[in-house]
Amino acid sequence: MIPIRTVLVGLLLASTATAADKTTADRKGLDFFESKIRPVLVRHCYQCHSAKAAATKMLKGGLQVDTRSGIRKGGETGPAVVPGQPKKSLLVAALKHDGLKMPPKAKLPASIVADFEKWIQLGAPDPRDGKAVATQAIDVQAGKTHWSFQPLAEVKPPTIADGDVVRTDIDRFIHAAQRAKGLTPNPRATPAALLRRLHFNMIGLPPTPDDQQRFLAEAEKDFEAAWTAEIDRLLASKHYGERWGRHWLDLVRFAESNGYAFDKDRANAYQYRDFVIRALNQDMPYDRFVRLQIAGDLLAKTNTKTTSEARTALDAVAATGFLVAGPFTTQQTQKERERSRYEQLDDVVHTLGTSLLGLTVGCARCHSHKYDPLPQNDYYRFVSCFKEVGFGDTSLNLNPEAFQASKAKYDAALKPLTDAVAAWEKNRLPSRFGQWLARRPSAPPTPSFGHWHHVGPFPAADFNKAYDTAAGPETRLQAGANLGRSFLKGTVSWQVQPGWTDGKIHNTLTGNSAANYLVRIVDSPSALAVELAFGGDDGMKAFLNGKEILNKKTMGGVKADQHKVKVTLAAGRNELMIKIVNAGGPSGFFFRMNGGQVPKDVVAAWSQPAEKWNDKQKTAVRNWYRTTDEEWVPLDAAVAAHRKTEPKPKMTPVYSARVRGTTYQFGGDTFKVYFLSRGNADNKQGEAPAGFLQVLMNTRENGQHWLTNGGDKKQPVKPRVAAAGWLTDVKNGAGHLLARVIVNRVWQYHFGRGLVTTPSDFGTRGERPTHPRLLDWLAGELIRGGWKLKHLHRLILSSHTWMQGNGRTANAEKVDPDNRLWWRRGAKRLEAELIRDTLLDVSGRLKRDMFGKGSLDQKSNRRSIYLTVKRGQLIPILQLFDAPDAMQGVGKRNESTVAPQALAMLNSPFIRELSGGFAKRVRPDAKTSLETAINTAYRMALARTPDSSEREAMLAFVKTQTESRKGQANAEELAIRDFCHLLLCSNEFIYVD
Template identity: 30%
Template sequence: MRLTLLLALAPFVSSTAAASDDRAKPPAADFVRDVQPVLAKHCVSCHGPDKQKGGLRLDRGPDALKGGDSGAAIVPGKPTHSPLLQRLTAEDASERMPPDRDPLTRAQIETLSKWVEAGAKWPAATGTAEQHWAFVPVKRPPPDPKHPGRNPIDALVTAKLSGNGLSLSPEADRRTLLRRLKFDLLGLPPTPEEVEAFAADKSPDAYEKLVDRYLASPHYGERWARHWLDAVRFAESNGFETNQPRPNAWHYRDYVITALNDDKPYDLFVREQLAGDLLGADAATGFIVGGAWDEVKSPDTTLTLNQRADELHDMVGTTGAAFLGLSVACARCHSHKFDPIPQLDYYRIKAVFADVQHGERPVRTGDPVARAKEADRLRAQLATLEQQLAALEPLADPVAPDARRAAVNPKRNTDRIKPTRAKFVRFVVFETNNLEPCIDELEVFSAGPQPVNVARASTGAKATASGTYPGAPNIHALAFLNDGRYGNGRSWISNRSGRGWVELELAEPALIDRVVWGRDREGRFADRLPTRYRIDVSLDRESWSVVASSDDRAPFAKDAALVPGGLTATEKATWVALAQQIDGLRQKLTDLDRGPVAYAGRLVPPEVTYRLHRGDATQPREAVGPGALTELGPKFDIPEGASGPERRLALARWITDPRHPLTARVAVNRLWQHHFGTGIVDTPSDFGRNGAKPSHPELLDWLASELVERAWSQKAVHKLIVTSATYRQASAARADGLAKDAQSRLLWRYPPRRIEAEPLRDAVLFVSGKLDLTMGGPGFDLFEPNGNYVKVYAPKKQFGPAEFRRMIYQHKPRMQLDDTFGVFDCPDAGQIAPKRNVSTTPLQALNLLNSSFALQQADFFADRVRKEAGADVGAQVKRVFALAFQRPPSAKESSAAVTLVREHGLAALCRAVLNANEFVFVD
C-alpha cells in the first residue's frame, strides 16, 4: 500500500508543523551538498550505472527526471505526487525503499522533499556531456611560433615532445621513406627502379610529387578500403551456424574503393552509406547490412523477434562506433553506464533503421540515359537472335503427341505456332512438378520480320487469372505476369496446387506465331514448373482454339535436354550457340533495367519501434519515433511521418553536421592510426568516457578542423600527415626516447611496425611477379567450393592465376580465415575490428616458410630472378635483394646468399628473404 507524503511523515512531524510547512515553502536544498550524497548512499546501488531496477536510474539528471518503467519517479514541485518519495516513506516494509535496510532518516526525507518542492533542479554539470573532452565542440588551436616545422602537425608534436624533454629524430633515408610511403598509401612495396628514380631526383619537391602520384593511384583506394572494411565488420558470408556466402556483397567493397579513389568528401561518404538509396549510391547501404545475419528463421515467434532485434542492434551499434566513436549499442537494455546516451536514444536510432532488412536489391549504376540507349540496342539484337532461334523450334502440334519437342524447363520455353490471329491468349496449367504453378513472364510475339511482344502491359495488354496465391509475398502478383521483367522476384503464382490459368487480352487483334514463358528465367528456382499445360487463342473470348500444349513435348525430367528433338548436329550446335547468346543478352538487359543485384539491404515500410524492457524483444513498452542522440551533437528532429529513407538521411545529416564534436575527430584519428600504427586516441571506435584519452588533444582538434575546412577531403589530410617532419623521421631507437616513452606515443621517432596480412600477401605476389592488379568485381576464393546447407570452408591447397589478385578482392567469409595469412591477425568480421592485434606466433613463421603458397611463390620468385639476372649467381643475389628489400646486399649478406644458392638453389634464397624481418616490417 502506498501512502501520501503527508501521511508517511506523520510519525516524524506534528500536524502543526505539517500545516506550517504547507503554508511556507521551504528553502531549496543544495543538490551537491545535501541531495546527491543521499541518493548515492541509498539509491544508486540499485538505480545507477551498474543496474537499473525498474528501468530507473538516479545518478544522472535526465534519466532520473525521465523515470523508469512505471513512469516518472520525480514530479518537480510536487513532492506528494512523486512516487520516489512515496516509496521512500511507505509504512509497508515490502513497499518501502531501499529494501532490506533501515528507512531514511527524518532529516533525509525532509531534504529530498524540499529539493523536489523547489523544482528538483539537477546541476547542468552532473552527468552531462560537458565533463568529457570528446563531447565538447572542436577548438582549433592557435599556431605556436616557438615550435616551427614543415606544417602545423610538427609544431603541435614538437611542443609535446619539448614538454617531456624530447625532440624529433632526423629524417629517414630516401629508400626507407619511399618504402614506408608506398606501403602506407598503396599497400605495395616499391620497385628497385622507383627507389633509383627517387634517389636521383634532386628537386626540392621530389617527395611531394611522389605523394601526389601515390594519392592519385587507383591502388590507394584498395589499400585504405581494407582499413574501413575492418572498422565496419564487412564480410561476404552471413555468419551464424550456416554461414552461407553473400555472392553480391562485393558491390559495397567496390563502392568504398571507388569513393576513396575519387576522394569523395567524407561527409558525403557517410551520408551515402546511410541513405545511398536517396543519393544515387545504392551499393553504399551495404554498410547497414554488412554484419552477421541469422538467416535461419524459426517458427518460434519469440526467437524471430529476438533475431530482428539483434539485426537492428548491429546496425545501431556499427553506426555509432564507425562514425561517432561511441558504444551506442550499450544503451539497448538500459541507459549507458558511462556516456550520456539514454536508453530511449538507442531506440530512436533503431527506429531510423526500421525500413532496412537483410537481403539483396537492385542497385543503380552509370548514366540512366546511356543505360536506356544501350537497352534499346540490346533489345533489337535480342529480337533478331530470338527470331533465328524460333526458326529452329519445331511447330507445336497439340494433336500429335509424339514427343517431337524438348521437355519443358524452368528457365525458358518457346511454343512456336502457325501464324494465327488472336485477341485473347490463355495459358492453362493441369500439372506441375510440385506445388502451385508459377510463371515469371508470359510473352506473345507477333509474326513477321520484326516481331514484337504484344503481351506486355506497357503496350495495353491486360492480364486475368483463375486466382493468385493469397499468402504470396509482394514478389508474386498478377501484375508481374506481363511487366517485361524476369525472375522469381516478379512472378505470378496460382492459388491452386498444380493447377490454374492466366489469360492475356491484347490491345488489338494481332497475327501471332510464338508464345514464350518461363518459371524463373534467372535460373534460381525449378519448383512450381508447369509440366502439363495447354495454350488457347480467341478473337472474341467465346470461340477458342488450341494452338499448343505439352502433349508433343518429351516427358518432363529434372535434367532433360533443352535442345529440341529432330535437329541435325549442325542445327543443334546453332541452337545451343543462339540460346547462350540470348541468355547473355537477357542478363545484360536485366542488369540495365534494374541494375545489378547487391547485398545492400531490402527496403520495406518502417515497422513500429518500441522501447524494449531490458532490451528483451518480448517485452515492448512505449512506441518510439526516429531520432538521434539528445545529449550530444546539434539538436534536431525527424519530421513525423518521415519515410524510412528520409529518416536515414536525416540521421546522416546530423552526424555530418560540421558542428558535431565527434565525427571529424573520429575520422582523422582513423587516418592517423593507419599512418603511425596507433591513433591519437588508442580506442578508435570509442571516444567515450571508457575510451583512451588522446595523446595529443590539440593535434586531434587541429586535424579535425582541417578536415572540415578542406571540404572533408581525406586525401588532403593524408598529404598533411605524410609530408610532415613527424612522419618523415627515422625509426631508429634512441636511449632518451626509450627511457621516457618506450611505446613512441609522443612520436620522438617513426614507430616501426609489421605490415598486415593483406599487404604482406600482396608483396609476396608482387616480388614473385605474379600479382594480378585487376580491379573490382566479384572476388576470388581461397576455399574449396561446396554447396552444403551448413557451409564448410576447406582451404585450397593449390593456387593459380585466379587467386593471384590483391587480397582486398578475396571473397571474405565470416568466422573463417585464410589458411596461410589468417594467422597474421586478420579479423574474422564477427564484429567490428577498428584496431587489429599485432601478435608474434610460431604459426606465422611456419606458414610463411612452409605453406604451399609460400613454396610456390618462392619458386616463381626464383624464376623471375633467373629471367632478369641471368645465370650468374652473384647477379641473382643482387636482384633478389633489390626486389625484396630495394637495396643491394652487404658483402657479408652477398657471401652467405651465394653459398646458400649454390648449396640449396635459388628458390631457397627467395624463400629466406620472404621470411626476413626486413621484408615484413616497415621502418
C-alpha cells in the same frame, strides 16, 4: 632497419604479444561483452540469477550471473563459465538445452549461443567487479564536459622554429611536447627507407626497382620536390583506394555472406567494397562519404538519364551496404524473429557508433550506459531512425544512354509497322468488314481442336540427355524431313487421349529421366493470331507445323500458364506437338489457347440482325473480325515479332539497404521500434520516435532541428536522412566528434597508434588523447579543407614526425618508454593482406585488375581486398596473420606472433611456388650473375641493396645450397629459389621501419 640476419628467428621466437596488444585485445573482449553478452544476461537471466533475485528469494540453483565472480563460481551444479573452455562451461550447455535448460521455456537462437561460445573462448572478459551496479539517472549536460563531446577548440600551432625537426604545423605540436620533456626526435630516415614506408602506407605494395631508381635519383637532386611528387603520385594511384579501403572495411564488419550455420552468400555485396575504393580514389569529402552510407538510397536519383548520373546513383545505393553488412542468421522460429530484428538493428547502431563516433552506443540497449552520458531512451530513439531498413538487391541501369540509343532504334523500326496497321484499319478494314458482314456466316468461325495423341515415355540416362535427344516424331524435325507430313504418320504408335481437356493440369505422364510427346490437330478457318499457354515439368519444347516455338527448362512441378507464346495459326490444318521431359516423380502438362475463341459479347451480338447492333456491339464484332482477316494477321504478326525484340535495360544488382526490405518478419511491428525494458522485446514501453544522442546536440530544438526542413512551413525529413545530417553537422550535431574520430584513425593507420589509443571508444572508458590540441587542430584542418582525406595525408606525410627514423636513446627510453611523444618511428608489421599481396607482387603473379566479384581461392592472383569474405569460410593465410572475422567492426587489429606463421612461410607449397616465381624474376637466365640476382632480389623484396656482408653471406648460401643439390640438373636454379624463399621468410620482408 631490421637486418636480414634476423631471418625466421623473429617469427619463431618473438614474444607472443606486447602490452599494447594485450590492452587492445582486452578492450575488444570487453566491447564484445557489452554489446553481445551483457544484454542477453540482463534480458533473460537476471530475473532468476542476480543479487536482486537473491534478495527477493527468487534465486534459482544458487547461481548469480550479474557479476564476474558469480558467473565463474556458478551455482549448485558447478562453474557456469570456465574462461577459454566453452565445452566445460555449464552456461553453454544450458543455453543449448543440453540437460540443463536456460532460459527454461524457450531455447535462444543459435547465433546467441555462438556469441557466448566466442566470448568464453576469448577468456570471458567481464568488467563487472563486486556487486551489480544499480542504474543511475544520467545528467547529459554534465556529461557534455567530457573532452570528446566538447566543440572543437580553435587551436593555433605552437610557435617553434627548428628547421631540422619542424617541417609542418604537425611537428610544432609534437616537438613542443617533446621539448617540455627534454626529448628530441630522430633524424629523418634514409630516402630508401622512406620510399618503402610511403609505398606500403599509401598503396600497400612495395616500390619496384624502377620506382627506387627514379626516386633516389630525383631525391639526390632535390629531396623536397621528389618527396612531394612521390606523395602526389601515390595519392593519385588507383591502388590508394584499395589500401585505405581495407582499413574502412575492417571498421564496418564487411562480408559477403550472412554468417552463422547456413552462411548464405550475398552475391552482390562486393558493390559496397567497390564503392569504398572508388570514393577514396576520388577523394570524396568524408562528410558526404558518411551521409551516403547512412541514407544514400534515399538521397540518390535512380531514374537516371546519363551514365554519369547512373554511376552517382550506383555509389549512393551501394554505400548503404554499410548498414546491412552485419551477420544475419536465418535459423529463426516465429517466436525468435522479433528478438532477432532488434539484434539486427542493434548491430547497425553499434557499428555506426563505434566506427563513426567512437562511442559504444550499443551498451545503452538494456539500460542507460554505465559510463557515458547515453540514456537508454536516446538509444531507442536513434535505433528508430533505422526502423525501416531491410536488405536486398537494388537493380540499377548503369548505361542508360546505350539503352536509350537501342530503344530509339527499336522505336524507329516499330513506327512503320504500327503505321501500316493503322493505315490498313483506316483504309481497308471498313470495306472488308462490310463485305464479310454481307456474306455473314451462321456462326462466327473459330478454330477446332482434335484430341490429344500421346506417345512415350522415351527413357534416357539422365534428364539432360532426355531433353537434348530427339526421340520418336522429333527425329523427323532434326533430320530435316518433309514437315508437311503429319507427325501422326509413321512407325510410332500414338494413343488418343479424349479426356485431356484444355485449361486443366493433367498429371498423367510417366517415366523418370524420360520424354513424352503430345500431338493434336488445330483447324483454323483463317490465319489467326493467338496466344498459346503451356505448363510442364521439368522441361518442355513445343513445335507448331514443324517449327520450334518453345524451349524451356522449368525444373519444377507443372503449373498453369508457366510459359506463354504468341503465334499465328495458318488457315486450315495446323499440327501442334509438345515434348515433356521429366527428371523424376509425377509428371504432367497444361495447355490452353488464348484468342481464337469468340468473345461472349460477339456471340451475343451475332444472335441479332446486324442492323440492330448498337455502336458498342459493332465495335466488338469489328475488332474480333479484324483478328481473322488474312490481310490484317501478317501486319499484326510483324508488329508482334518486332515487339519481341524490344530492348531491355541491362540491370546491375546491388546489395544494399532497402526501405522495408528483407528482414525478420513478424507482423505489424516488423518496421516499428519500441522502448524496451531491459532490452526485452516482450516488455514494450511505448513506440520510440526517431531522435539522436542528446550529448551530441547543441540546439534547443533537439532532434527536430534535423527531422524537419527549415522555413515557415517545416516539412518532415526522412529519419535516416536526418541522421546523416546530424552526424555531419559540426555546429549543432555530432560533426565535431565525427571529425576527431576519423583524423585519429588516419593518424593510427600512418603511425600504428592513434593520438587516442582507443580508436573506437572516445567515451569516459577510453584513453584521453596524448596531444589533444593537435587532435582538434587536425579535425579542424580536415573540415576547413572540405573534409578531404588526401589533404590530411599530405599534411602527415610531409611532417618530420612521420619521416623520422627509429633510433633509440637511453634518455628517451627512460623518459618516454612507450613513445607516447612520438620521438621515434616504430616498426610496423604488414597486415595479412599486404603480406599476401607482396608475395604475389615479388613473384610476378599479382594481377592488378580492379573491382567486381571476388574469389575464395587464396591462390588467386588478384589483390587480397578482392578475395571473397565468406564468414564461414575465411581465407586461411589471412586468418593466420590476424585478419578480422567480420562478425563485428574492428578499429585496431590484433597482432599475434605465433609459430604457425613461421611454419606456414617455411613449409607452405603456395609460398614455395611463389618463391620459384620470384627466383625466375631475379635470375631469368644463366647469363645473369649470382651477384646481380642477389642485388635484384633485395631491391624487389626489401627495397634496398644488400651491404657487402649480406651479399657475401647470400652468395655463400647459394653456393652451399647448390652443392647440396649436386647431381640435379637444375641445382643452381633451386638454390636461387631457396635464397628467394629465405628473403620472404625474413622479418624485414613483413615489417616496415
